Amino acid sequence: MREFEAVIEEVKRLKSVTCNLCGKTIDASDWQALNTVHQVIIAFSYPSRFDGERWEFDVCDDCVARITQSFVVPVSVKEIL
Numbered sequence: 183m184r185e186f187e188a189v190i191e192e193v194k195r196l197k198s199v200t201c202n203l204c205g206k207t208i209d210a211s212d213w214q215a216l217n218t219v220h221q222v223i224i225a226f227s228y229p230s231r232f233d234g235e236r237w238e239f240d241v242c243d244d245c246v247a248r249i250t251q252s253f254v255v256p257v258s259v260k261e262i263l
């Protein structure tokens with residue numbers, strides 16, 4: 183037999199996402215707009231000058247387009263469905 187007790191746990195719900203580059207904020211209740219802001223996570227290792235650091239930031243579609251247009255080598259694009 184298992185006995186359970188009621189507990190109250192704090193749950194964190196996403197409220198909004200802000201593009202780190204331009205500052206545009208998207209309310210999390212707008213899931214379509216939320217899909218236009220992308221989380222980027224970089225875990226650096228040796229011999230990177232940022233070795234041991236983990237960076238997390240969000241970038242919107244407009245900023246992704248602006249950044250990647252400045253690339254010397256174009257982005258490799260593949261369709262995902």
Ligand SMILES: [Zn+2]
Nearest residue numbers: 201204242245
């Ligand atoms: Zn942006």
